[in-house]
Amino acid sequence: MALGYLALVLHAHLPFVRHPERQDYVLEEEWLYEAITETYIPLLQKLSKLKQDGVEFKLTMSLTPPLIAMLKDEYLQDEYDEYLAKLRELTQKEIERYSDQDHLHYLADYYDREFASIAQTWEEYDRDLVAAFKQFQDSNNLEIITCGATHGFLPLMQMYPEAVYAQIQVACEDYAQHFNVAPRGIWLPECGYYGGLEKTIAQAGLRYFMIDAHGITNARPQPKWGTYTPIFTETGVAVFGRDNESSQQVWSADVGYPGDGNYREFYRDLGWDADYEYIKPYIMPNGERKNVGIKYHKITSRQASSNEKQHYDPYWATEKAAEHAGNFLYNRSLQVKHLAQVMHRKPIVVSPYDAELYGHWWYEGPQFLDFLFRKTWFDQDTVAMTHIADYLKENDTQQLAKPAASSWGYLGFNQYWLNETNNWIYPHLHDITEKMITLAGRDAEDELEKRALNQAARELLLAQSSDWAFIMRTGTMVPYAIKRTKTHLLRFNRLYEEILANKIDAGWLTKVETIDNIFPELDYRVYKKHEKGKG
Template sequence: MQKILSIVIKASQEFIRHSDEDLKDNAPVLNSFYESISNVYIPLLRMIEKLEADKIKYRFALVLPPVLCNMLSDPELQEDYITWLEKRNTLGKAEIRRNKADEKLCAIINDTIESNKSLLADFTNKYNKNLIPVFAEYMTRGYIELMGTCGTDIFMPHYADLKEIISAQIESGLHAYRQYFGVMPEGFWLPAMGYTPGIEKLIRAYGYTYTILDSRSILFAETVPDAGIFYPSRTDNSLVIFARNRVIDSELFGENGIIFAECYRNQNRDIGYELPMEKLTSLIDKDQIRYSTGYKYWNRCFKDSGCLYNKECAEVQVEKDAAAFVEKRCQTLDKAAELLPSYNYVSEICTLDISKLSKTWNECISWLEKVIRKASDAGLSVLSCDRMCDEQYNLEKIEPYFSAGIGTGYGENLLSSKNCWMMRYIRKSCERMIDLAGRFPMDTGLKTRLLNLGAKELMLAQSLNLAKMINRSEFPQFAEKRFKESIAAFTAVFDSLGSNTVSTEWLTKLEAKDSIFPWMNYRIFTKKR
């Protein structure tokens, strides 16, 4: 019996306005985006290159949302990333001078500077400043499956009664995927794995073969499938359902989770939060809020304030943790195979929010590479879910239960006391957008531009990332401002269409600022018959 480990890597990114006047205000959030390029996207490409060179057989799924693809493809941000790396190295040289008496500390600083130089060389020379075509190339070679998703990270259960909104999000995401990668995806990634009964009909209607749900959707179904979460099932309309094993989250982030080993780099201790502002001016303006600089000198040992980070020690720990992780996967799949002897394979779905993981665990990509290598050595097949859909129409039918992959399993953190005020504005805007699409079905010129802008602003406001940021107090001012700007812009569009007046200067300026989805067609919000 084949034993399959299926790894699904989800990247995330909120849209950030980056015209000249907004660069300064958004610097902390842009810093987070550039760190993701340095710590996640380029390391992922390097990992694939190494595995290919060593002829390791594997295939994992990757979710690159349209907003992220838009930003990675933006020439202005590409150039700004290069400047950002150079500024970091300028700060590093100042750190060398400040710590010249400490040989060990200087070694860590030099290592960070050399890493930035290597990133700069790869980004400009090897990848031609655009990572999207490189991911597309590895997709065509069969190493990764790129899953489709919504235009923005909308939490679908909040809009279950507004099918036009969900359809518009799925359609815009599909169009973006074709624009960036040129093919039709088989798998659909539900943002935050937010599922409510009925959504499967809309997903299937756009040609998707499968999706992934939280394990409780399957285990709490009225009829639990015989194979549980270790074999796919299907909905009534034959959308294949895979269940992620949520136990893996506990292994990574739990009280004794892998990421908290003492020798790993402490991601929270950064000179950007510790040094006087006058020593950081080469990177952070004096009147800005503090953010990370990448110069992190300490490990996770809190017993002694002098615990410097040791890269070699961390790599040894990564090796141990990867081996232990793969061993647990083998034990789980061996037990599943024993209990399900009549099946031709058993699988375990491991979903990783790589953006979240990299912020808390510097060594996560190195760990992932070793997991893939060790899984192959242990006899596990590392495959994406699209390779397990051959029996699509013969799978057991179920009616999945409502669930989500965030909060305690139901997405309740998206409607907390901190962010629940957002919902009344977004719901009213959704109703208005559906109405506008019906009232202006064939308009052209300025009205079309207005309606397309309104559609984009609505989709940006629907992003669950904004509610998450406010709830966990991660750049909450940015999230609130971003949301209110989109709602205000949509309301202005609605009022302009009602009064039949529009400021072309205002329209042109906002179109330039919110340059996402240049192909947007507001008619995707039209009521479906």
């Protein structure tokens, strides 16, 4: 019998990026296509094979509402078809180009077979990856949880309880529409928590959420077992803390597995290496180079310059992924054995990560997970894999405590989303939030006004996405993040003025509804001031 539990939690999220209105090329749409190719389909392939081989894996995974909306969107599905077809065309040219260079020919052929497999899986699931993940929830191998409606950073909107409630309630309603059940857990956007948030979470019918370790270790009273058991809040909602030890082995830029020299180098790509005229049809239409997703080099060493990177070998990278999975499990076994002796109860080690780390940033990540699930199932009996919902069923008595304000961002609080690079957005967000709360008290006079009110709510939600503030802070794709923020602010304010003036431009409204088509069932009255305990 196992001495303790390991709960892997993957947070699958991308901001809502969809531009059918633009005739020109939109680089940011490729965030989704890259994630489908490198993370979501490879994960599904591994989960399917595990199930086929009788491995009863357990995994918790968030699918955020913006990601679900994009994965279900026919326009984006069609665009992905074109993206993948072009990638496969390029690999065919690469095979021919390197016909006389054994290792590069081998790598080009490797990519050709991989992309063919991706295309086959894409078609087998009829282009519906949400339904593909759902099948594993239906078999109780996967626990799919929700997130904020548009990944809004909740601590910075706590002065407007209606806005926090809308972010959570809209997400729960959207989840139920896609999975035919209510969600049991929520990944707080950026793991951002403030005191009292659990009341809104409980009001939405959710059972648990996760925060960073210091949100648990600084709780009051201080939890006896730290992050190795959840705490219960006065609302009955359970709170799980991230385990720093297991996280560091994967996340750390200094000692984490993804930095091993045998793994594929992310930052060296054919789109930048190839002769310009040769690669021109596969980069941006304006002629600017970009990553194309074919990478021939390995990390080699942390000290190696880009020109010193050696050629990648998938065989040895796979061997290293197996080795690292074994090391990870070995360390979790030691950790659980020690904790079980001290605690005299079964500890739970919660290891949350961005899903896109596995495959997109760390190419071998899905292989690592596959080996880890298999080794856990076949090679030991110290650690049992669990997902959070199953753990709570078996462990329904925990210490009562109040979590501490926290996030998993830089320095552990709110700095990454509120600083000199992005603080200009918040007066505008507060202004339109107050306006939306006022609009929510209106009774729409006709269907046109109702549509405008609903669209105003969508524009507010989209403007609140934490991704835009995050991007402004990172310094990459900043013009796009600024443009998106300003676009949603302007659209909201135009709708607000037209609603008050009773002069709604039906043609323009239809155009905006077509572009920002997230949450088709949204009811603007979700922002209406509600009595305590009632929606």
